[in-house]
Amino acid sequence: MNRNKPPVIRNKGARRTTGRPQRGKSPAKPAATNLRAVAATLIAGLLNQQGSLSSALDVVRVPDNDRPWLQALCFEVMRHYPTLQALLTPLLHKPLKERDQDIHALLLIGLCQLRVMRIAEHAAINETVQAADALKKGWAKGLINAVLRQYQRQQAELEAGLAPAEAAAHPQWLWDAIQQAWPGNADRIIATNNSHPPMTLRVNRQQESRDVYRDRLDHQGIAAEPCAFAPDGLRLRSPVPVDQLPGFYQGDASVQDESAQLAALLLPASPGLRVLDACAAPGGKTGHWLEIEPQLHMTALDVDADRLRRIEENLQRLDFPETTLRCGDLGFPADWWDDQPFDAILLDAPCSGSGVIRRHPDIKLLRKPEAIDALVEEQQTLLRSAWSMLAPGGVLLYCTCSILPQENAEQVARFLHDTPDAREEPIDAAWGIACAHGRQLLPTEEGGDGFYYARLRKVIAG
Numbered sequence: 001m002n003r004n005k006p007p008v009i010r011n012k013g014a015r016r017t018t019g020r021p022q023r024g025k026s027p028a029k030p031a032a033t034n035l036r037a038v039a040a041t042l043i044a045g046l047l048n049q050q051g052s053l054s055s056a057l058d059v060v061r062v063p064d065n066d067r068p069w070l071q072a073l074c075f076e077v078m079r080h081y082p083t084l085q086a087l088l089t090p091l092l093h094k095p096l097k098e099r100d101q102d103i104h105a106l107l108l109i110g111l112c113q114l115r116v117m118r119i120a121e122h123a124a125i126n127e128t129v130q131a132a133d134a135l136k137k138g139w140a141k142g143l144i145n146a147v148l149r150q151y152q153r154q155q156a157e158l159e160a161g162l163a164p165a166e167a168a169a170h171p172q173w174l175w176d177a178i179q180q181a182w183p184g185n186a187d188r189i190i191a192t193n194n195s196h197p198p199m200t201l202r203v204n205r206q207q208e209s210r211d212v213y214r215d216r217l218d219h220q221g222i223a224a225e226p227c228a229f230a231p232d233g234l235r236l237r238s239p240v241p242v243d244q245l246p247g248f249y250q251g252d253a254s255v256q257d258e259s260a261q262l263a264a265l266l267l268p269a270s271p272g273l274r275v276l277d278a279c280a281a282p283g284g285k286t287g288h289w290l291e292i293e294p295q296l297h298m299t300a301l302d303v304d305a306d307r308l309r310r311i312e313e314n315l316q317r318l319d320f321p322e323t324t325l326r327c328g329d330l331g332f333p334a335d336w337w338d339d340q341p342f343d344a345i346l347l348d349a350p351c352s353g354s355g356v357i358r359r360h361p362d363i364k365l366l367r368k369p370e371a372i373d374a375l376v377e378e379q380q381t382l383l384r385s386a387w388s389m390l391a392p393g394g395v396l397l398y399c400t401c402s403i404l405p406q407e408n409a410e411q412v413a414r415f416l417h418d419t420p421d422a423r424e425e426p427i428d429a430a431w432g433i434a435c436a437h438g439r440q441l442l443p444t445e446e447g448g449d450g451f452y453y454a455r456l457r458k459v460i461a462g
């Protein structure tokens with residue numbers, strides 16, 4: 001497949017948006033009955049910095065048949081948001097009012113269809129104009145029509161005026177941060193961030209080998225290649241819905257990126273160890289750690305009760321019902337911890353997500369540079385708190401899905417400097433880049449997501 005080529009996405013006309021809410025959550029109620037208008041409502045929420053694209057898509061009501069197209073449209077707009085916004089700004093004589101973010105979103109959707117998706121021009125424009133009616137904002141039809149047609153007329157000139165970061169569909173701060181941190185790899189990182197992510201599976205080694213499962217996939221007509229570094233990983237040639245995966249609901253395989261599959265391999269795993277997955281939801285790494293050693297005494301913690309339920313679902317599917325689940329804040333152990341130290345701790349810290357932008361392109365819009373400093377402080381607090389629960393001789397694996405050094409190697413340097421009983425255990429591996437502390441995986445189109453790992457051991461006093 002040529003991954004640089006934009007996907008061909010079928011055009012969709014107006015549709016009714018009836019359907020069932022997903023996962024029993026209260027459904028979002030888009031004030032619209034056409035898919036572009038539904039997308040505009042969701043994207044307007046993001047423009048207002050509310051929620052995330054995945055959570056909005058999780059609860060929106062649309063017929064199952066329409067979901068892939070809606071999802072593809074929203075993801076494509078987010079993937080190209082910095083470019084689309086830069087093209088839109090000079091086309092608007094004055095900014096739209098805050099209450100008209102849905103019209104703003106419709107304009108981005110129109111530009112995206114014209115510039116990125118191969119939707120016939122007349123359909124892209126007419127359907128987007130009609131969507132204003134569905135939003136009960138008929139007054140905006142003339143504006144949408146005028147802006148999209150002006151874009152068609154001035155496309156070459158407008159494109160020529162884009163700054164490099166805008167043309168590369170990255171916010172300026174992130175583009176600068178990538179150039180500064182990874183000058184030799186920046187172009188590749190940026191291209192990967194703008195690409196469509198692969199679907200990668202983790203085969204449950206408690207059930208069968210990767211080769212056997214690959215044969216089962218093959219029988220279903222699903223082509224897959226073994227991952228280069230993750231021994232349980234299979235990368236699918238094309239994504240498929242999970243219900244087409246053989247034995248998925250019996251726990252034979254899980255969906256997990258290759259880089260994320262490296263975490264459990266870096267952790268101790270022997271029967272009876274008392275271990276903590278400290279930021280565990282939705283439980284991807286918890287499940288893998290248990291697949292490697294089902295006799296672990298595992299506690300999985302997350303501060304978010306809704307997300308904790310997803311760990312429960314995942315561990316039920318994988319048949320690990322013995323895990324202790326705790327809803328609590330890692331920074332406040334007194335609220336949930338029984339004072340028994342852990343032999344090993346996985347801290348998959350909340351982070352910028354700068355290594356997984358291809359999977360969560362709304363990061364380009366939602367993540368703000370001023371929030372990174374606060375995130376870095378939070379990570380240091382969580383690291384210190386997790387350390388206080390680690391037994392002497394125990395191991396803590398710190399990881400993020402970030403590629404920013406301040407969340408990674410610099411974070412660990414600060415922690416080691418301030419923590420006399422912490423020693424770094426180098427990670428000797430064929431993957432990633434050895435940093436001053438820890439190892440960094442950069443996102444690549446042919447490989448896994450951007451991830452960072454550092455392994456720390458608590459020295460035994462004496």
Ligand SMILES: C[S@@+](CC[C@H](N)C(=O)[O-])C[C@H]1O[C@@H](n2cnc3c(N)ncnc32)[C@H](O)[C@@H]1O
Nearest residue numbers: 279280281282283284285302303304329330348
């Ligand atoms: C990167 S995700 C973890 C992904 C997970 N390890 C996996 O592999 O499926 C980070 C998680 O940390 C949780 N979190 C954030 N702050 C926390 C805190 N103070 N205490 C516990 N969990 C926290 C978030 O709710 C989120 O689920």
